[in-house]
Every structure is written in structure tokens, then in C-alpha cells.
Amino acid sequence: MAAAVLVGRFCRLTAGRTASTLSVGYRRAVGVPGSSRSVSTAAANYIKFKLDERTAHSSLDLFKKDTGVIYRMLGIDPTQVQDNPERFRDWAVVFGDEQISSGRHYWEVTVKKSQEFRLGVAEALMSRHDCVGTNSSSWVFGYAQRKWFAMTNRKTVPVTLVGKPERVGILLDYEAGLLGLVDVENPRIIYALRAQFVTPLCPAFGLWDGELVTHSGLEEPEGLK
Template sequence: MAAPLSSVGRLCSLTGRTFAPVLAAHSWRSVCPAARRSYITASTGSNVQFKLDERTAHSSLDLFKKDTGIIYRMLGLDPSQVQDNPERFRDWAVVFGDQKVSGGRHYWEVTVKKSLEFRLGAAEALMSRDDCVGTNASSWVFGFAQRKWFAMTNNKAVPVALVGKPDRVGILLDYEAGLLGLVDVEKPRIIHSFRAKFHAPLCPAFGLWDGELLTHCDVEEPAGLH
């Protein structure tokens, strides 16, 4: 992203605590050793079939519909009452999918009509749980806040030209091609994309600060996307 997007730099209140603006830089702390991670086998074939991983879910997020949907609870649970494990995001309302991708081309969709602030994309499976998706070089997301879309990685955002707010969008991940795209499912077409060299397994990644999201990984990639 070229420059910080001021429209998404408002304060977030998570589990009753007030944090710095979402775009603010965050210091890196040590990531738990890989030996303590226990993800399901990596997907290298066609569409990754995932559910949301409760082990990673911040205490303000509830999963529903057989772990394919997320609801944001403004107060959420007291973090001390949530099972502690090295997978969980402690400060940011983030959750990962329970599959990791290390190759292939994958497509999923997300119903976004019931949220006004969210982030969708992919992140390295071993990304620091002290960071929010989009604030480091290990995550690539498309977000919506203050009625505007943006693309964000490495703590920088660029506006995404998208008329209105669709009820549902698609995410296209081509690991070998280094492509992550936001898809207009009505056209269909890629609205905006990241180009990067992926060096580590990736997980579907979601941030939510309002309402709810519903994921759909049992859908086919629309024809003609590049």
C-alpha cells in the first residue's frame, strides 16, 4: 500500500480495552515456536476447504453455523476466561481458517452484508498473534471501514475503487503466481489484487469489528479470472 488510509485509523475497542489506531505500527514480539502449532494438513490442490479455527479466535468473536460464520461481540469474553493457547489472537479481533495453503489456486467467498468494518484475505500461518492482519508483511487483506474499501499489507493501505458495498465478495489465492485478489462475484472480475512472493504456508484470515461475516468455501471459481 502506498500510504496510510486515514479513514481506517480510528480507535478500536476490543474486550473493553482501547487500542491504538488500526493502522498504527505494532512492535513484533516472539512468535511461538512452530513445534507448538498444530494446523490441519496443508492444501495444495483445488479449492481449500476450511472452517474457522476457534483456537485462533479473539475473545470478542463468536463462531456460528458450524464454524463458517463469525459474530463480533463488542464486550466479548474476558480474555482470562478463554482457553489460553499459542494460536489465539489476544489483542485484535482476528480469526484464521483451520487449513493452511502451501500451493495451488484457491477461491472462497464471504457474505459481508451484515458488517460495516472487517478485513478479509490471507496471512502466514505462523504470523505473530500480537499483530492485526494487514499491519505486517505476513498478511494481505482487503478491508471495509467508514463506507470505504481498502487493500492493506505491511501496515500501509491503498483505497480500492468499489461502487457501493456488495452483499458478497470473493477471494482468489494463487500461491505459485503470488496473487491474492478481491473478486466482484456479480461481474465476475478481480477488483483489486496483491502481487507477492509467498514463502510460507498461508491461512484464510479475517478481522471483524462490527456485525457478522459468513464464509463459503464450497463454491467454484468464476470463469475468466486472471
């Protein structure tokens, strides 16, 4: 597992690169067949998903009926994990089991038990050799070294957020090309990434310590734009 630890460190270090904007265009992803079981096309924002074990890196264990994920430094021997093209082999990443191809959707994540993670969306066909945030097929908000940042295609922008909340929201407006990080205590979009989404997206998570718990099937808080 030494190699897995080293590549995990590399993935984290890429967050140090900065850029003035994260408004990005679309580039076709090179990857594998979609892992999610269905495509959500409803305009409502009640997307309900679980984490997809088929995509989970061997250092990640799912719990709470596949709505939570915990990082294990040693993890499972990769050779003992079912070999399939949907699994992340190099990066501590897991996808949600639903795809989104239209509409406006909202979910939340309990983050209080982790100090290093990424939350966002990625194209369902994103390469399983990449880490979320390091290519133009994924858009994430991350937390590391007690600081928040927005990231895509290896470029990061600091996100001003006082302290670290126990829980944050993610708002995706597919047609508007918006991914927002939401303050759930005082509902507002703290920071928004802009992009042109043209292929199905999955909720995406990267984790390098502790645990995260997802909460889907939620109504969007009033007042978000």
C-alpha cells in the same frame, strides 16, 4: 475489556496510512506453531475450511458450524478463554483451519452485516500479537467508513468499489503471488495484491462489528485471470 476495545481502535486506525503500491517482499514471520489441522497442496481451487476457534479473539464468537463469526463488543473475559499460543489476544482476528502452500484457491464471504472488517490471508506462523494487515506476514482487503482498501505492512491503498456488495470473493494464486478481491456478481478481479509467498498461508479475518459468513469449497468463477 476496556483494554481490548482500545487496542481494537488502534488496529482500525492503522488503516489510515497510505502507500502507492502494495507489492511486497517476504520477511520471516515471528509467531507460534501453525494452528491449522492440515496443509493443502492440491492445485485445484476447492479449498474447504472452517474458522479455527483456537485462534479466535475473545470478542469473536463462531456460528453456522464454525463458518461464520460475530463480533461482541464486550466479548468474553480473556482470562476465561483457553490459554494457547495460537489465539489472538489483542486483536479481533480469526484464522481459517486450513493452510495453503500451493495452488490456486477461491472462497467467498458474506459481508452485508458488517461495516468494518478485513479479509485475506496471513502466514500460518504470523505473530498473534499483531493484527492482519499491520505486518509483512499478512495481506488483506478491508472495509471501513464506507470505503474499501488493500493493506499489508501498515500500508493501505484505496480500492475503488461502487457501494458495498452483500458478498465478495477472494482468489489466491500461491505460485503467482496474487491475492485478488473478486466481484461475485460480475466475476472479475477488482484489485490484486502481489507478494512472494514462501510459507503456508491461512484464510484470515478481522471483524469490529456485525458478522461475516464464509463460503468455501467453491469453484473459481470463469474468466478470472
